[in-house]
Amino acid sequence: MFQRCGFADADADLQDAGYVVVGLPFDGTASFRSGSREGPDAIRLASFNFESYDYNYDLDLSEIAICDLGNMDLGADPVYAEETIKECIAFLPDRAVPIFLGGEHSIAPPIAEGLAQKGSLGVLVLDAHLDLRESFGNTRYSHACASRRILEKKGIGAYAAIGIRSGCKEEFSFAKEGGISYHSSREVHERGIEDVLERAIEKMNCERIYLSIDLDAIDPAFAPAVGNPEPFGLSSWDVSRVVERVAPQAVGMDINELTPAYDHGQTALLAARLARQFIARKAKG
Numbered sequence: 047m048f049q050r051c052g053f054a055d056a057d058a059d060l061q062d063a064g065y066v067v068v069g070l071p072f073d074g075t076a077s078f079r080s081g082s083r084e085g086p087d088a089i090r091l092a093s094f095n096f097e098s099y100d101y102n103y104d105l106d107l108s109e110i111a112i113c114d115l116g117n118m119d120l121g122a123d124p125v126y127a128e129e130t131i132k133e134c135i136a137f138l139p140d141r142a143v144p145i146f147l148g149g150e151h152s153i154a155p156p157i158a159e160g161l162a163q164k165g166s167l168g169v170l171v172l173d174a175h176l177d178l179r180e181s182f183g184n185t186r187y188s189h190a191c192a193s194r195r196i197l198e199k200k201g202i203g204a205y206a207a208i209g210i211r212s213g214c215k216e217e218f219s220f221a222k223e224g225g226i227s228y229h230s231s232r233e234v235h236e237r238g239i240e241d242v243l244e245r246a247i248e249k250m251n252c253e254r255i256y257l258s259i260d261l262d263a264i265d266p267a268f269a270p271a272v273g274n275p276e277p278f279g280l281s282s283w284d285v286s287r288v289v290e291r292v293a294p295q296a297v298g299m300d301i302n303e304l305t306p307a308y309d310h311g312q313t314a315l316l317a318a319r320l321a322r323q324f325i326a327r328k329a330k331g
């Protein structure tokens with residue numbers, strides 16, 4: 047009789063919630079394929095494909111207090127979007143672990159800034175791209191500058207990127223000169239995700255981690271519907287392993303860059319499954 051909406055099993059009110067889902071439908075700086083503003087609702091729709099019971103952790107997501115606040119009205123101006131996202135972080139109760147559904151990757155810097163105000167924060171980024179440009183397309187707020195902006199935020203005590211396989215020469219020089227920790231997808235392919243992940247986390251050496259998943263970190267074979275697809279990426283298993291390892295100490299996560307118009311559903315399904323795994327793993331403790 048009534049159409050389902052919101053993320054599956056997210057039927058709690060904000061004041062009771064341990065987890066809060068927020069849609070950030072912003073794609074104002076998209077540089078190749080736009081449409082990630084449709085991402086949050088595509089992930090929500092895909093989330094209904096899955097059982098509420100997660101056999102990996104032997105718990106039922108319908109018994110976990112999850113709230114879906116819906117989508118923020120972010121418009122198309124990146125400055126406005128950044129300010130609005132910061133207001134959202136300040137508004138969220140500390141008790142609720144946020145899961146942000148993008149939207150393009152430029153949603154991550156204001157989230158990291160807001161969460162860093164609540165305590166020193168390490169940011170772990172999964173991405174094909176270094177995103178270390180000073181500016182791109184005439185704006186410093188571009189999704190191609192996301193990691194550069196994250197690194198500039200106050201309270202970011204540590205940073206690492208995994209899945210890297212694209213950037214301009216200046217970005218790689220900037221990373222090298224600044225001692226910025228990044229791991230290529232080739233490294234993951236050759237040494238395995240466990241080894242790379244442990245090295246990255248050990249070097250970060252921090253208690254509070256924010257996990258930002260740009261879906262283009264994953265190989266286009268598994269996640270084709272992204273703004274800037276790059277072959278030779280991580281597998282779905284690699285990313286699942288990252289979620290499993292990081293969730294217990296994570297203070298939040300985002301999944302960004304899903305462009306549903308280029309999907310046959312598999313990218314949205316993977317995004318939804320990763321979000322559900324994050325919640326289940328964290329709830330397991």
Ligand SMILES: [Mn+2]
Nearest residue numbers: 174175260262
């Ligand atoms: Mn990227």
